[in-house]
Amino acid sequence: MANSTIIAIAGASASGKSLFASTVYQELVAEVGGDCIAVLAEDAYYRKQDHLTFEQRCLTNYDHPAAFEHGLLAEHIKQLKAGQTVQMPQYCYKTHTRIDDTITINPAKVVLVEGILLLTDAHLREQFDISVFMDTPLDVCLLRRIRRDMEERGRSLDSITEQYKNYVRPAFFDFIAPSKQYADLVVTRGGKNEIAIDIIKTKIRQLLAQ
Incomplete structure (x- = not known):
């Protein structure tokens, strides 16, 4: 199936992207x-970090x-558009690297792609x-992130808040918020x-x- 329509769903971490995409x-x-219909997750394309120790991965x-690895994601989208099947990587949030297994994604008339930084990359756009x-308020995103990471990813409250303060919040203002200008539709209320x-x-x- 060639000439697929690709729909990107971007926004802050825990803004409701995955819920929106899965509901649709x-x-x-x-x-x-x-x-x-097919779905690709940007999180699956986190880089392999097997060459780093676990402690080093925690500092990424x-x-x-x-x-x-946005280049691989862009290539997979091109292949799906051309009617080709792709192998989407799988990422483990507990070990902070990819696992060996992949998920087969077949070409579809419509492909949903969801992730925090999709609209920051010109080649992806x-x-x-x-x-x-x-466009979900950051305080709401933080509360959702705390619950998700503690319940699903085995993180401590201290590690979540430190990561949010040092990386997540600054990245939102540096990369994610400015990318809103490229959206065709801005969704409030999650x-x-x-x-x-x-x-x-x-x-x-x-x-x-x-």
Whole structure:
């Protein structure tokens, strides 16, 4: 399947990107089936860090564009557009590096891509047909991040707050917030904004009907 439409969903960490993307995906899959829609996660493209000790990996700035292998992500998007299957990497948040397993992503009429720094990379922006920015207040994002990282990723409160202060918050103002200018649609109130979800779903239905 060639000429896929690529929809980027960007925004701050814990702004609701994954929830927004998964809600759109799940609701449309229930309507049209899973063969027409695929999802890529920017987090899967964090660089391999097997050459570093665990202590060194803990010091990596995971909110800086250099932490991602955006070139590989851009190449995978191109391959999906060309009708080719790709192997999306898998990243472990507890060991801070990729694992050997990959996930097979088949080409689809519509591909959703979600991640914090998608709109900061000019080469990636060239691949996107529609760009969405989740504009969620930082205090809300922080509370969500604390709950997520403690419950799902085994982090301590001290490590979460230190990482937020030293890396996450500065990166938001340096990279993520300025990238909002490239969005076609800015979504407030997080990943449960039903109006925004319906807008994207309606657009996707139109694309699938073509």
